[in-house]
Amino acid sequence: MDGNKKAKIKSSLLWRIAMAVSLTAVVAFGAAFVFFAVEYYHYWRDGQTAQENAEIMQVVFSVDDLDDLVSAWLVASDDETPPLLSFAPVDANGQQGSGEQQNREDSGPPPVQQARAVSNNPDIIGFIRIAGTRVGDSIVQGRDNDHYLYHDVFNRRNAAGALFMDYRNRPDFSDRNTIIYGHNMNNGTMFHDLRHFRQFSYFDSRRHITVIADEHILIYEIFAVFTTHIDFDYIRVNFSNDAEFQALINEMLRISHFNTGVRPTYDDRILVLSTCLGGSAGQDYRIVVAGRLITPFPVPEPEPDIECGTEYDIEYNTDECEEEYVEQDDEYEAGEDDGTQ
Secondary structure, X not given: OHHHHXXXXXXHHHHHHHHHHHHHHHHHHHHHHHHHHHHHHHHHHHHHHHHHHHHHHHHHOOHHHHHHHHHHHHHOOOOOOOOOOOOOOEOOOOOEOOHHHHOOOOOOOOHHHHHHHHXXXXXXXXXXXXXXXXXXXXXXXXXXXXXXXXXOOOOOEOOOOOEEXXXXXXXXXXXXXXXXXXXXXXXXXXXXXXXXXXXXXXXXXXXEEEEEOOOEEEEEEEEEEXXXXXXXXXXXXOOOOXXXXXXXXXXXXXXXXXXXXXXXXXXXXXXXXXXXXXXXXXXXXXXXXXXXXXXXXXXXXXXXXXXXXXXXXXXXXXXXHHHHXXXXXXXXXXXXXXXXX
16 A cells, blocks of 8 residues: 555656646747747837838938939930939928929928938938839948947837948048948848849849938949958958058959959949848858949039028128119119109
8 A cells, every 4th residue: 555655646746747847848938939929029010110211211312313313324425414313301200392392493401411300310421222122221320330230210229220331431431441231131121132132133233322422422333242251351441552452342353243344443432231141150241232433423402592681692692682782772873863862
C-alpha cells in the first residue's frame, strides 16, 4: 500500500509539474504573440504615417510638375529654356489652395519654407525625387546621424524615420560628396526602391535624381549603383586633395553592378543615396545609388504684394512704384499749374 500510495503521489506530482510547464509555455507563447503583434502593428502604423507624410510633402513640392520640368530639361536643346516650376501655396494640412489660386502667375513661398511651416520643423532642407519610383519625400538634417533614424519629418517618433542628410554635410548641397540616408521600408516608403536599381533595365529608364534645395533645383545623373559592406568609407565628406576624391569616385565605379556610361571627375559634385540591404544578414551591407550634379535651376522667387514707399520698395526700387511716383509727380505739377496746390 505504501508503495502504491507513493507511486500515486509521484504520478500526481509529475502531472501537476507537466501541467504547470504547459500552462507556462502557453502563457509565454501568448505573451510573445501579443508582443510581436503589437510591434508589427506599430511598425505597420508607422509605415502608413510615413506614406501620408510623403504625400503631404509631394503636394508642397509639386512633384508631378517637378517630373515634367526634369523631362523638359532633359530633352531641351541648347537654345531652349525649360519652364520654371511654380509652387502653389499650401495650408497647414499640406493642401493646395483653390484652382484660382493655383493658376495665378506668381509662385507661393519657396517650397522648402512651406515644408518647414507645414511640418513645424526647421530641420527640413530640401526634397528628393526619382521619377518612376516611389522615392519622393522631404530631406531633413539633424545634429547627428541618429535622431532621424527613428523620427519623421514632423519630428515625431516613427520606426520609418526620415530621409536625412549626413550631419557633416553643408545643407546647401555644395560639398563634394553629399550623403542622404533612408530606411529600406517593406511598404515601399523611404529608400526601399533603391534595391531595384541593381537591375540595369530598371536603372536605364530612371537615370536621374532631382533635389529641390532652398535656392536651386538640382539634377543628378546616376553614375554608379553598388552593394557594399560598411567597411567601405563611401560616406566620406572631407578630402585633403583632388586625388583622394577621385580615388573614391573610381572605387564606386569599380564596384558598380554595371557600367552606366557616366564617369565623374574630381571637379564634380556627387550625391550618394544609402539604405540597408535588409534582412538579418544584410545589416552590415548597404545599397548605394550615386549621381553627379549636371545642372542647377534657380527656385523661383515669390512675387510679393508691393506697397509703394515700403522698405521693400526702397531697397529694390521696383518698376511698379517708379511708375506710380511719376504719375504722382505729374498730378502734383498739374495741381500747381491750376493753382489747386
